Amino acid sequence: MRFSAATTAGRFLPQRLALRVEPLLGRIDAVLFTADERGEAGRMSVIAFSIRIVSAVIAFISQVLMARWMGSFEYGIFVLVWVTMVIVGNLACLGFHTSVIRFIPEYRERGLMDELRGIVVASRLFVLIASTIIAALGALGVWLAAPWIENYYVIPFILGVICLPMIALSDLLQGQARANSWALFALSPTYLIRPVLILLFMALMLFAGYAADARTAIFASIAATYVTTLAQLIGVTHRMERQIPAGPMKVHFAQWFIVSLPIFLVESFFFLLTNADVLMVGAYMDPNDVAVYFATVKTLALVHFVYFAVKAGVAQRYAQFTHGEPERLAAFARETVSWTFWPSLLMALLVLALGKPMLVLFGPEFTLGYPLLFLLVFGVVARAAVGPCESLLTMSGNQNICAAVYAMTLAFNIGLNVVLIPMFGLWGAAMATAFAMIFEASALSFTVWRKLGIVMAIFVPAKGAA
Numbered sequence: 096m097r098f099s100a101a102t103t104a105g106r107f108l109p110q111r112l113a114l115r116v117e118p119l120l121g122r123i124d125a126v127l128f129t130a131d132e133r134g135e136a137g138r139m140s141v142i143a144f145s146i147r148i149v150s151a152v153i154a155f156i157s158q159v160l161m162a163r164w165m166g167s168f169e170y171g172i173f174v175l176v177w178v179t180m181v182i183v184g185n186l187a188c189l190g191f192h193t194s195v196i197r198f199i200p201e202y203r204e205r206g207l208m209d210e211l212r213g214i215v216v217a218s219r220l221f222v223l224i225a226s227t228i229i230a231a232l233g234a235l236g237v238w239l240a241a242p243w244i245e246n247y248y249v250i251p252f253i254l255g256v257i258c259l260p261m262i263a264l265s266d267l268l269q270g271q272a273r274a275n276s277w278a279l280f281a282l283s284p285t286y287l288i289r290p291v292l293i294l295l296f297m298a299l300m301l302f303a304g305y306a307a308d309a310r311t312a313i314f315a316s317i318a319a320t321y322v323t324t325l326a327q328l329i330g331v332t333h334r335m336e337r338q339i340p341a342g343p344m345k346v347h348f349a350q351w352f353i354v355s356l357p358i359f360l361v362e363s364f365f366f367l368l369t370n371a372d373v374l375m376v377g378a379y380m381d382p383n384d385v386a387v388y389f390a391t392v393k394t395l396a397l398v399h400f401v402y403f404a405v406k407a408g409v410a411q412r413y414a415q416f417t418h419g420e421p422e423r424l425a426a427f428a429r430e431t432v433s434w435t436f437w438p439s440l441l442m443a444l445l446v447l448a449l450g451k452p453m454l455v456l457f458g459p460e461f462t463l464g465y466p467l468l469f470l471l472v473f474g475v476v477a478r479a480a481v482g483p484c485e486s487l488l489t490m491s492g493n494q495n496i497c498a499a500v501y502a503m504t505l506a507f508n509i510g511l512n513v514v515l516i517p518m519f520g521l522w523g524a525a526m527a528t529a530f531a532m533i534f535e536a537s538a539l540s541f542t543v544w545r546k547l548g549i550v551m552a553i554f555v556p557a558k559g560a561a
Contacts, residue, residue: 142278147400150286157294162457164307171382172309174389176255178373184262185366187226190359191218192270197414199274213344226263230256254313261324268331284327292319357494364501372528375512390457391464398475401439406483413490425549432482436553439479443472467525474532480553484539493546504535
């Protein structure tokens with residue numbers, strides 16, 4: 096027997112109430128238990144969202160403890176270094192962590208086992224080599240630029256680049272797991288295991304007598320990143336070996352690189368856009384302001400996670416449906432907009448209601464960020480209102496125009512930050528981020544409509560498509 100939400104409601108609820116909720120519960124059953132591609136994508140999105148919810152709680156608790164242990168100044172230094180390392184580590188994949196989501200399902204569908212084995216191995220080697228070179232160049236760059244950098248940032252940034260190869264490899268392994276719809280293998284290492292280990296190693300180092308500063312936090316992050324990524328590598332490799340028979344490999348590196356490069360640009364612009372406000376606050380303001388702004392953004396992360404969870408669940412299905420009937424792709428894409436918007440709106444209202452007491456946990460000074468939530472939430476909800484448009488464009492072969500949209504949005508965002516932060520401080524960063532997200536959502540939705548004829552907007556009827 097299989098659990099059914101609709102059947103359970105019929106047994107335990109009054110008949111009139113059960114009849115009212117039956118359509119909604121029937122949809123839940125369809126998402127959780129249908130054996131087709133839609134059901135699998137829905138289940139992966141639900142799993143991804145659950146993991147991101149748990150990870151949001153873990154991240155929030157760990158960041159509160161880190162801020163309490165270190166104080167806002169040292170915490171602000173750690174935040175800026177760690178955010179920078181996560182961004183550069185993601186970019187060091189040069190798009191392969193996303194292109195594998197497109198190629199692996201395609202090769203499996205077409206029975207191209209030699210190419211499948213080739214891209215799995217070659218992408219790992221390439222990302223590891225590229226990220227190591229970037230890490231070495233980054234450390235050299237920080238050392239050479241030391242006279243022009245605030246001295247309290249120099250050593251933490253040099254230490255931070257040690258994480259880069261493992262952050263990049265972890266992102267690639269996440270992409271390979273997502274390509275196989277292994278939600279737990281894809282998301283658990285980065286969003287559950289690594290933050291817990293960072294907190295654990297930090298606590299152990301403080302107990303051992305190390306100073307409660309940014310350097311200690313970065314050492315804890317290095318240890319946690321290496322342990323997590325190596326365990327993830329072993330787990331994903333073992334599971335792939337059970338599904339992919341041994342045999343020769345075919346490597347089409349030029350083709351993979353050509354496809355990955357525009358995706359790299361899309362992912363780069365998206366990732367920079369997501370974190371540009373923290374980096375710009377770090378460039379213009381002191382670590383205490385970075386700490387307050389980052390804590391505010393972390394409080395809002397619960398809303399963001401709905402979008403990322405849906406994106407994690409549907410990207411490989413977009414790629415699969417692109418090679419099938421256009422009507423099927425359009426219907427599924429429209430449905431994912433609802434998956435993104437309504438939970439995001441609910442989470443936004445919840446965060447606004449609980450934001451101030453959540454920020455108090457970081458320390459009394461962090462409540463300065465609470466009013467910013469009311470402005471930032473507009474941008475997050477605007478992004479959710481059009482669904483994962485960039486995944487739809489990337490997986491349907493329109494990654495070039497998607498990259499152009501993100502380039503414009505990033506330039507718009509940075510320009511606003513440059514103008515508004517000196518004038519309005521943290522309010523300027525929040526305004527720049529909200530306006531940029533609204534611009535991004537509008538531009539991506541319009542681009543999907545022009546290129547694919549699909550209306551990706553929550554309140555616009557599908558018949559409005561060209």
